[in-house]
Amino acid sequence: MESSHMKIRTIISALSVVLTTTLVSADDISINLVASNSTQQMVPGFQTNVFRYTANLVTGPPSTLTVLPNTYLGPTISVNTGDNVHxxxxxxxxxxxxxxxxxxxVTEAADGHPKDAMPAGGSYDYDFIVRNRAGxxxxxxxxxxxxxxxxxxxxxxxxxVSDDAEQALDLPRGEFDLPICIQDADFDSSNQLVFSGANMMGMFGNTQLINGRVDTNYSAATRIYRVRLLNGSQSRILKLAFDDGSPMVVIGVDGGLLEAPKQVPYLMMGPGERYELWVDFSTKNLSDVISLQSLAFxxxxxxxxxxDAKDIMTFTIDRSEQETLVLPTSLVPMGExxxxxxxxxxxxxxxxWGSGEFLLNGQTFDMLGTIANERASGDALEKITMTNLEGNxxxxxxxxxxxxxxxxxxxSIAAGGVNAYNTVKDGLVDDGWHDTFLIMPYETVELLIRWSKHPGLFMYHCHNLPHEDMGMMRNFELSAQTCPADLNRDGVINISDFLEIIAQWGSPFGDVTGDDRTDVADILATIADWGVCSPGFRGLPQVPLRSGRPKPSK
Ligand SMILES: [Cu+2]
Structure with a gap:
């Protein structure tokens, strides 16, 4: 018995050497990130007091950090699936x-939960493996x-995030891969940002910002652009369309590229959401100005x-270039x-709507608290039904x-909301993977989620930030998955799980031991647990369900 185990270990060791040298190569990335008070020339005249992220790269590819020009926004961080980020x-x-x-x-410790807030002057180390698809x-x-x-x-x-499947596609790259953060702000007479604070009306600014700038024009070539839209505003819901009737061709959503491009007459976008567009200026003429607008609804x-109808930004065609790209008919499979x-x-x-605030799951935010229907097992597939039906x-x-x-x-929309819903419904793009979605008045939305394998306390909340800050936020708590070596979830740990580990070698996706790595330790854990899998099979400790404490009074 002892010697056969020795043989297996020897074989596995040899195998792991081969695999680590031939499969996925992930980068170790280390970044020092600082948040500080700063100033920025946002509008002519006085500088504006801002908060600012700055970063420097300790280890990793030089392309990891890039800065958007003349902005108060932080550096763009670019990583690949599988990278080990510190x-x-x-x-x-x-x-x-x-x-x-x-x-x-990411893990609970790396998720930025408010319970882990660091005080002024404090520091914190975030460590995570990039498990996500390109997006x-x-x-x-x-x-x-x-x-x-x-x-x-x-x-x-x-x-x-980038990955091999995305890199294999012929998509616009470099300057034609264009992140666009849409926000609005209010400035006072001395150019300072006016923040109206957390209230249920939300926060709407009169000044449009694109990538943190009041200059909302972008000089474009007669080329095709991959426009990565982020609605980074506090409250404003966007109904985006081009004024020249150019189609809104959506190629990506929150969690990365769609399986195939989807054309919509306009695109609805709530705060926190991201959508990627294929924008074709190749047939435009010099000096053409194309306006991206938010339509009235x-x-x-x-x-x-x-x-309210609103001008968001303009693209001015200022140079003629040859374009060879064509819109792919298929993009990246969703996987499961x-x-x-x-x-x-x-x-x-x-x-x-409850006394003066929106309640979520009947509750307001409680720093460490969950109620029974906010607990689940890691990796379990559940249906969540959110309703927006009650209250005046x-x-x-x-x-x-x-x-x-x-x-x-x-x-599904209830009778009372149909007429209003008809002014937004054709712009809701639900295909693909999402982490944020709009739920409209009188609407019921059903989600399917396979909970993270990372145990611990995580949040779900409204991303209308004044709503969130007023307490429209709750925790859900994940216990450790019951059968981590059953990677293909068929109830038995056998050769198929072993093969899955080999197939996922070096990536985060064949992880059994909980370290977000697929390596020899996962093979050993699989062998140790070989056989029928049942809840509690490995006797893994369940995450204790902590008792809540009341939220401090506002
Ligand atoms: Cu809300």
Missing amino acids: VHFQNNLLVETTTHWHGLD TYWYHPHPDMMTGEQVYKGLASFLI DQLAGGIGQG IYDVADVTSEKVWPIV IKFAHPMHLHGRQFQILSR
Whole structure:
């Protein structure tokens, strides 16, 4: 017995040497990130006091950090799936903060939960393996009751993930791969940002910002652009369209590229959401100006302050260049497409207007608290039904779940909301992987989510940031998955799981031991657990369900 185990270990060791030298090569990336008070020339005259992320690269490819020109926004962080990322964060603000990697499936300790806020002058180390597909993600603060103000003052930027499947496609690259962060702000007479604070009306600025600048024109060539849109605004829901009738061709959503391009007459976009467009200027003429606008929609489909027509930005064609790219008919497979028949549990989370605030799942934010229907096992597939049906005040809410990306199963609208809904419904793109979605007044939305394998306490909340800061945020708590070596989830740990580990070698996706790496330790754990898998098979410790404590009074 002893010697056969020895043989297996010898074979595995040899195998692992071969595999590590031939398969996925991931980078070790180390970044020093600092948040501090700063100033920025945003409008002519006085400089504006802002918060600013700055970063320097300690290890990793030089392309990891890039800066958008003349902006208060932080550096764009570009990584690849499988990269091992370490961010040493220094808080030089005068207030507490955390950093959240919006859309990434990271550990509890790296997720930026407000319970992990560092005080002024404090520091924090975020460590995560990039498990996500290629896509447009972003990072921003997440402290309790102050997220809106900190994002508003400049703490936000893009986190771009790439992978082999994306690289294999002929998509616009370099300067034709264009991140666009859409925000609005108000300036006072001395050019300082006016923040109206957390209130249920939300926050709408009169000044349009594109990538943190009041200059909302972009000089473009007669080329095709991959435009990565981020709605980084506090509250404003966008209904985007081009004024020249150019089609809105969506190629990507929150969690990366779609399986195939999807054309919509206009694109609805709530705060926190990302969509990627294929924008074809190749047939434009020199001096053409194409305007990206937010079209009017029925205020009852959004809530107070929503639905005004608005100019967002312009593209001025200033040079003629040859274009050879053509829109791919297929992009990247989603991978697993969830089947509602495989759901192991269901949760219903209503949104209801309660005394002076929107309640989520009947509750307001409680720093460490969860209630029974906010707990799940890691890696379990569940259906979540969110409803926006009750109460005499109804707003649209951009709802965000931390951790894994999910799939949108269905939408249904109750009679009272149909007319308003008809002014927005054709722009809701539910294909693909999402971490944020708009739920409209009178609407019911069903999601399918396979919970993260990372145990711990994570948040779901409204990404209308004044709503979030008022307490429209809750925790969900994931216990360790019961059978981590059963990678193909067939109830038995056998050769097929072993082969899955080999297939995922070096990536984060064949992980059994919980370190986000697929390596020899996972093979050994699989052998140790070989056989029938049942809940509690490995006797893994369940994450203790902590008792909540009351939220400090506002
Ligand atoms: Cu909300």
